Amino acid sequence: MARQDKGSAGRRRARFSATVAALLAAGLAAGGCGAGGCGAGGEGGSADRAKGEGGRTAPAAPDGGAGTVHPEGTAKPDGADGAAEDRLPSSRPAPDYLSTFALDVDTASYGYARRTLAEGRLPDPATVRPEEFVNSFRPDYPRPEDNGFSVTLDGARAGQDGWSLVRVGLATRAADRSGARPPAALTFVVDVSGSMAEPGRLDLVKESLGLLADELRDDDSIGLVTFSDRAETRLPPTRVGDARGRIREVVDSLATSSSTNVEAGVRTGYDVAVEGHREGATNRVVLLSDALANTGATGAGTILERIDAERKRYGITLFGVGVGSDYGDAFMEQLADRGDGQTTYVSDSAQARKVFVDQLPAHVELRARDAKAQVSFDRRTVERFRLIGYENREVADEDFRNDRVDGGEVGAGHTVTALYAVRTRSGATGPVATATVRWLDPATRAPHERSGSVGTAALAGDVWGGGHDSLQLTAITAYFADALRGGDLPGAPGLPALAERAESIAGRSGSAVVRELAEAVRQADRLRGPTEEPTREGELRSGDPYS
Numbered sequence: 001m002a003r004q005d006k007g008s009a010g011r012r013r014a015r016f017s018a019t020v021a022a023l024l025a026a027g028l029a030a031g032g033c034g035a036g037g038c039g040a041g042g043e044g045g046s047a048d049r050a051k052g053e054g055g056r057t058a059p060a061a062p063d064g065g066a067g068t069v070h071p072e073g074t075a076k077p078d079g080a081d082g083a084a085e086d087r088l089p090s091s092r093p094a095p096d097y098l099s100t101f102a103l104d105v106d107t108a109s110y111g112y113a114r115r116t117l118a119e120g121r122l123p124d125p126a127t128v129r130p131e132e133f134v135n136s137f138r139p140d141y142p143r144p145e146d147n148g149f150s151v152t153l154d155g156a157r158a159g160q161d162g163w164s165l166v167r168v169g170l171a172t173r174a175a176d177r178s179g180a181r182p183p184a185a186l187t188f189v190v191d192v193s194g195s196m197a198e199p200g201r202l203d204l205v206k207e208s209l210g211l212l213a214d215e216l217r218d219d220d221s222i223g224l225v226t227f228s229d230r231a232e233t234r235l236p237p238t239r240v241g242d243a244r245g246r247i248r249e250v251v252d253s254l255a256t257s258s259s260t261n262v263e264a265g266v267r268t269g270y271d272v273a274v275e276g277h278r279e280g281a282t283n284r285v286v287l288l289s290d291a292l293a294n295t296g297a298t299g300a301g302t303i304l305e306r307i308d309a310e311r312k313r314y315g316i317t318l319f320g321v322g323v324g325s326d327y328g329d330a331f332m333e334q335l336a337d338r339g340d341g342q343t344t345y346v347s348d349s350a351q352a353r354k355v356f357v358d359q360l361p362a363h364v365e366l367r368a369r370d371a372k373a374q375v376s377f378d379r380r381t382v383e384r385f386r387l388i389g390y391e392n393r394e395v396a397d398e399d400f401r402n403d404r405v406d407g408g409e410v411g412a413g414h415t416v417t418a419l420y421a422v423r424t425r426s427g428a429t430g431p432v433a434t435a436t437v438r439w440l441d442p443a444t445r446a447p448h449e450r451s452g453s454v455g456t457a458a459l460a461g462d463v464w465g466g467g468h469d470s471l472q473l474t475a476i477t478a479y480f481a482d483a484l485r486g487g488d489l490p491g492a493p494g495l496p497a498l499a500e501r502a503e504s505i506a507g508r509s510g511s512a513v514v515r516e517l518a519e520a521v522r523q524a525d526r527l528r529g530p531t532e533e534p535t536r537e538g539e540l541r542s543g544d545p546y547s
Helices: 008-015 108-118 130-134 202-215 241-252 262-275 300-314 329-338 349-363 469-484 495-509 512-528
Strands: 098-102 149-157 163-172 184-191 221-227 231-239 282-289 317-322 342-345 366-377 382-387 408-411 415-424 431-440 447-455
Touching: 098 382, 108 130, 108 317, 108 329, 108 342, 108 469, 108 512, 130 415, 130 469, 149 366, 149 431, 149 469, 163 366, 163 408, 163 431, 163 469, 184 202, 184 262, 202 241, 202 282, 202 349, 221 241, 221 262, 231 241, 231 262, 262 282, 262 300, 282 329, 300 317, 300 329, 317 329, 329 342, 366 382, 366 415, 382 431, 415 431, 415 469, 469 495, 469 512, 495 512
Parallel strands: 149 447, 184 221, 184 282, 282 317, 317 342
Antiparallel strands: 098 366, 149 163, 163 415, 221 231, 366 408, 366 431, 382 415, 431 447
């Protein structure tokens, strides 16, 4: 019998009867061409799903056939009408063939890993999140014409007994910088504690804010709070307009002192954000820090309560920007996750320009709130599957359409990629997976859904074969992250081969960021050494078993 390696998420579902397993509808398949060519298996484009009784979407069987729909909105699985293999004791998890997670556009884990490797250290496995490695590179998925998502699925064989990689790609429409967008109300919370005096910390923050001040529009507004052992409001919410000179003066005057009271900074920052809250604007707190709290509430719990309350009441999201060779990665990630925001990491001027000039001004416009994805695998073709990463973003399957359960916030022009290791049944053909994304409209909070599918025909090629550069790049980043965590994903070619393949893609595309990836993989390979038992910040941990 198939099983899904889901850890805690599987245990949470142990209370479900084994005779009922939620299966998503097979929506219209979303075909699409990435940098490596077309890959999705199925015809047609993604489409909003029809609403069922009471405003809920009534799912169908995974092959798009006539599944029996129950009042609670779940489909009776194949074999649940009496097949012996599906009669499991109610105390055991049901093989639900579902994978549900909140969307995540964070990239801090990859940025911090690159910084750590460049300094001659392997990153602590606890700081390595594969989805953030994968999402640091943006495939050219088709973009929707509206403010929703496109859904693209593709895949290829992974070179081991029956294993393939299946990629779920989501994308939003890019922002039109010359067109209209809601104004942005940004409150910057800047760490000026003693640890920020190290080169590449406060100096980089000041450079970043100076760049951003030139990019924002006249009708945007900025507030600025600094914190060390206490917090201070340096600039109340101010329309950018004619205040660019004043904003630069405040930024240029920032200097370091004393200890790090992140709690005071975040609390004051949210007070200022509430004071400057603007209806119809994108209200956001931007925390710039090494996140090394040592004064006040140094645990995230107390701070998270405040973030959660203001998020729910005012819709204020948190964008965390990490700096420094010593960086409180887990602390920053917890804050951003609770604040319905995202994290990134900058270590040099080029990265600062990318974040504050190329990305933040364009992405202040939200496309989706509380966005979640649910992938339904077809038990007739799929034997086993596992989502690579997203452990911190798992959502209980039954909460996919519970809009009180948090998802992720996604801005204009973003892509989100989820990669699965999937073992198909020998000789089976037909549908493999249906992916559905659900989100709330940022303005009206009306729910929307869109789906796409992939079949076995799309998995016929080898992932390392020609014409698959886009999928190969996703595979390289996922395998790289898994190797740094000590995992054992099916089909992993080893770090030297990953570096060579990344270098080949960089040569064909001329991409500097892909060449940086190749160098990071080579650095990791050198540090691991021939025994692959390196000295590092943390201990290697085993990957989940696959057999």
